[in-house]
Amino acid sequence: MKRQKWSGIIFVNGFLLLIVILWSIPTLGLLVSSFRVPFDIQTSGWWTVFPHREWQTVAVIENPRETLGVDPDTVMEIEGVFGTFEEFREGVASGDLQVTWIGNKRIGRVEVQEEVWTVNWDFTLQNYQTVIFGRDTEIQNPDGSSQTIPGQDMQQAFLNSLAVSIPSTVIPILIAAFAAYAFAWMKFPGRRWFFIMVVALLVVPLQIALVPILSDYNALGINGEFLSVWLAHTGFGLALATYLLYNYMSTLPRETLESAFIDGASHFTVFTKLVLPLSVPALASFAIFQFLWVWNDYLVALVFLGVDPSKKVLTQRLADLTGTFGNAWHLLTAGAFVTMILPMIVFIVLQRYFVRGLMAGSVKG
Amino acid sequence: MQQIEAKAPESAGAKLVALILRVALAVAIPLIAFWVLYQGFLFLRDSDAPKAVIVLVAIIWGVGGVAALYWIFNWLVEQLPGDWTARLQPFVFVGPAMAILIWYLTLPVYRTFWLSLFDRDGFPVGFSVFKPWTWITGIQSPSFVGFANYTNLFTERLLQEALRNNLMWIVFGSTLSVVTGLLVATLADRSKSERVSKTLIFLPMAISFVGAGVIWNFMYEVKPPGEAQIGVFNAIVVALGGSPHPWDKWVAIAPWNNLFLILIVIWLQTGFSMVLFSAALKGIPQELMEAGRVDGASELRIFFNIMLPYIRPTVITVWTTIVIFTLKIFDVVWVMTGGQFGTHVIATQFYRQSFTARNSGIGSAIAIVLLLTVVPVLAYNLRQLREGQEGF
Secondary structure, three states: OHHHHHHHHHHHHHHHHHHHHHHHHHHHHHHHHHOHHHHHHOOOOOOOOHHHHEEEEEEEEOOHHHHHHOOOOEEEEOOOOOOHHHHHHHHHEOOEEEEEEEEOOOOEEEEEEEEEEEEEEOOOOOHHHHHHHOOOOOEOOOOOOEEEOOOOHHHHHHHHHHHHHHHHHHHHHHHHHHHHHHHHHOOOOHHHHHHHHHHOOOOOHHHHHHHHHHHHHHOOOOOOOOHHHHHHHHHHHHHHHHHHHHHHHHOHHHHHHHHHOOOOHHHHHHHHHHHHOOHHHHHHHHHHHHHHHHHHOOHHHHHHHHOOOHHOOHHHHHHHHHHHHHOOOOHHHHHHHHHHHHHHHHHHHOOOHHHHHHHHHHOOO | OOOOOOOOOOOOHHHHHHHHHHHHHHHHHHHHHHHHHHHHHHHHHHHOOHHHHHHHHHHHHHHHHHHHHHHHHHHHOOOOOOHHHHHHHHHHHHHHHHHHHHHHHHHHHHHHHHHEOOOOOOOOOOOOOOOHHHHHHHHHHHOEEHHHHHHHHHHOHHHHHHHHHHHHHHHHHHHHHHHHHHHHHHHHHHHOOOHHHHHHHHHHHOOOHHHHHHHHHOOOOOOOOOOOOOOOOHHHHOOOOOOOOOOOOHHHHOOOOHHHHHHHHHHHHHHHHHHHHHHHHOOOOOOOOHHHHHHOOHHHHHHHHHHHHHHHHHHHHHHHHHHHHHHOOOOHHHHHHHOOOOOOOOOHHHHHHHHHOOHHHHHHHHHHHHHHHHHHHHHHHHHHHHHHHHOO
């Protein structure tokens, strides 16, 4: 019984550890690579920063026929390793040694390599300087040629993302909070139908609205401006926000609100002084949910912000980078990490609220 | 709690006035809010202030402006006689949200549907969904094609490939996300390192699809045979004696190369299903599990015969959520392959037709198809609402 339990614990934890490692490898690879020298990224796997065994040349013997006195037409012994010429041309390994004959039989040379433990720890911050501050970099290609890659001013895109995300988070919360309060605590004609509309719109894909709204924006002349994205995210996030906040506000204790009404408080006072403070957990949950959603959004920004480079948000810049410099991994890895850093911090610090919002709102359309 | 309930019956005239005022409130607040925001934005556009200042002003202006509007309109309504306050105040609260929802989602459903009946030139001049008489004249215009866009969608290869791929996304993507999420939740529930493991598996949810695209492009990176492989996948394949391939862009194995895109979303979504399952598993009464153990049932049987039936509602919720999500999948495919190599899905075809090929007719028809695919879930939600929600 006891032994069975132990094997169970080892199985559970071992399997869990395996999944966690598998899940972390992609992000870890990105993070590690973003600090590596461009040349290293291109010529060796990022995992070579961990201790690994690598062949290193320890000796080169020029003109082995004479210096070693070996006959390439028979089986030879070089540095204690036996083999024919053909085998040595391929490289013969024995223990920690590998001996390779380079060149032809008459005037070749022999390289003796030893397998040693090593790490590739040539780290740099240059990649980040390039993507954030826009410094041009000259990188060396594996074939020896070099090319200059223009710097990427992601600092500006970072600010743009903030300018898009914060109002796109706060405005829908404000509007939805008022609506949720009305659904929960006020009586008015059409209440039922409006709520049915809210629930129905939860799953309606936003693709349905892109073309009509774009033509409205063209008519209003706000296409490609932050304002257009704020309003779009407000419109697309409002149904979920109203639904979530209604669910929370309708469970607030009835007696507390009733006693406030008896004391002569108006709906507006009860809303701002009582219901809003009591709903902070729900507001925070939705705020984090919406902030991550907007920050990570690509489609809405792509359609409404368009092509003006000075207005592009981080996801657009990163997607552009992928398109233009698909193999410039020093840019892409650092750039991707710049786009991820803020949501990751928000996520780790406020995980509890985010999880709560996720559980309440797993119906977003 | 409502002081409103004891009110005198309204006359027909008062009803009409109330209706007009209610609609006016619902429309006026967003309109004025828009105007305020627009003025602020005009001011900011013309100024040379540093970006950070502009951002800060925009935030304060935008959010503060909207809040102030609610305050002003509420104040105005409260100045009215008592019964008029009661009639109109709910619409100060709920009106703006409804007006915005109608403009941004409800009307677009109809507008997109109408657009899908015309060819790439769109509506003829003077056509409006809101003016029924133009429907007749619109139908006579040469750009009106009726349901031809839809028949084209299903007969040409255009949407067939996308539908097939979306089906693969649903079958493999959502199922595997649910299964791995459930697996991790069950394992973590029995482990001492629950918090850390869950955070690490959940972390990809904070990453944008574009970011995830870069991460996985790097995982799949391919170098010519003979050179050192820098992508994890090909490094493993080469170490095992295989030859390197551009996995997600490998046309030779189409449509199975889609699986390498689906893998990305499984990586992202497992955290989501894990969190929901984790909460559901913690809700299972311990006595139930103990009873099973006392009866000598194996852990596997307890899982399938006690735990799984208990959390069935959560499984359905998680599964439908991920299905809806995979139906709309766009960013990952767009960034990784751009829809090439046989990887187009409905949403990428929608984008390509609407914004790259500028064929709003076909694009709108695709959007309507996308909407139709979520209708079952929509109907289910509404039925739940009728059965579950008190007061509605």
